Amino acid sequence: AQTVTQSQPEMSVQEAETVTLSCTYDTSENNYYLFWYKQPPSRQMILVIRQEAYKQQNATENRFSVNFQKAAKSFSLKISDSQLGDTAMYFCAFMLSIYNQGGKLIFGQGTELSVKP
């Protein structure tokens, strides 16, 4: 069975600073995807970034980047130049890349990020 762990329930960062959210996972499979989802107070789940396990290059999306360490089973999210709109709950999620597992996500517990002015 796969598990995802986020060990930081809450974090805060000053506006314009950089913050890193941690995520570790456990799996015996070799082919999978990892995601970071953002959930602002509106409750909407928004995809921030996605990483394919077979790719060695870390994914980036504007101010968001990941540090994917496959051997260590670690998948951290770095937010650069933090903005007030980044205040949200962030979830790390895992999905197997095998037949009929599309959209079947395993989530971590979440990290509540507060960006302070």
Next chain:
Amino acid sequence: NAGVTQTPKFQVLKTGQSMTLQCAQDMNHEYMSWYRQDPGMGLRLIHYSVGAGITDQGEVPNGYNVSRSTTEDFPLRLLSAAPSQTSVYFCASAYGDTEAFFGQGTRLTVV
């Protein structure tokens, strides 16, 4: 293009009542799923469907039923509501190995 639409957004039930949470997607996605979100536990999978007529249990299926008669719709039925089912419920859809698209969630309170 509405994406994934969940109704209702809020609901209060009395213990023992039954109800159906509706979920519809207009993206012709093959995969649909239901999750519940509880504080400190992230989102947990309740039921899952890989296509019309095919459903499977997730991590926390007890007390919930699903069916999928069409590609578009995936309703979640609470058979006899219990206070332990107080939660926020999310429906999601996906195509292949792409990202999952989520509805706006339903906040359910069982008193």
